[in-house]
Amino acid sequence: MLTLDHLAIIAPSLAEGAAHVRDQLGIDMPAGGKHPEMGTHNLLLRLGDDTFLEVIAVDPEAQRPPHPRWFGLDDPRAVRAAWDEGRRLRGWVARTDDLGAALARHGALLGHAVPVSRGDRNWVFAVPADGSLPAGGLAPSVMDWGSRGNPAAAMPDLGARLRSFGIEHPDPEWVSALHAALALRDPPAVERGARFRLRAVIETPSGLRTLT
Known part of the structure; x- marks a missing residue:
């Protein structure tokens, strides 16, 4: 069984992603961290005890990884085009405690397992061979957090909840x-x-807002 874990704004830069969230939700997103295996970095906003919002972008200070990045971030023109069209919330991630079984059934869609990290956290994330979003984003990316589980409960609570x-x-x-x-x-x-x-x-603290 797959369960919604988090939503992803795929941004040309973290600054642009932060500005979009500030404009739509009235919240300044806290910093997240860097993903050395993917050459990306992020911002994170708690949306509940086990759900969060991520802004993710290529880290300009990181080396390009020897494999495709996740979330289609190796195609900056496509990222920019979608951004300029107003399609900014473009990714979503589901978690499972049996990623191997999910990929045995749906590997052609979801991709292959890649170990990744952020700070002292390590997990496994399924990435299609070309780094694209599964079914263009109609299907979730799938991951397994391992024994530590989803990190949302440890994030600052700024009063945002996914409805x-x-x-x-x-x-x-x-x-x-x-x-x-x-x-x-x-x-x-x-x-x-x-x-x-x-x-x-x-x-949000200022009422219900719609994020796209």
């Missing part, structure tokens, strides 16, 4: 069938829309 997470797509039935095949627990609501878009409704 709903949904997907807009021209063929919602197909997307829902994909999620059913992946055995997602509490999958996102899928609604018909002119184009693919992720949307999260987040309760």
Whole structure:
């Protein structure tokens, strides 16, 4: 079974990602850390006891890794194009305690297991061979935190809570069938829309806000 773990804003830079969250949620996101295996860094915002929001971008101070980065970050033109179109919340991650079994069933979609780290934390993350988002972001990336579990409870609590997470797509039935095949627990609501878009409704100290 796969369970929603966190949402990802895929940004051209952390500064732009921070400004977007500040504009949409009225919150300054705390720093996260660096991922040396991927040449990326992030900001992190707690959205509950076991859910959080991440802004992730290429770390300009890091060496390029010898393998594709996650979240499609090796294609800066595509990242910029989506950003300029207003599609900024583009990734989501589900956790499992049996990543091997998930990849045995869906490895062609989800990718292969890659050990990664941030500070003193280590986990395993499934990355497609080309580093792209699974099904372009319609499916979650999948990971296993290991024995330490999701870190959200240890993050500063700034009063943000995830209230709903949904997907807009021209063929919602197909997307829902994909999620059913992946055995997602509490999958996102899928609604018909002119184009693919992720949307999260987040309760903040200043009221309900929508993040896209």
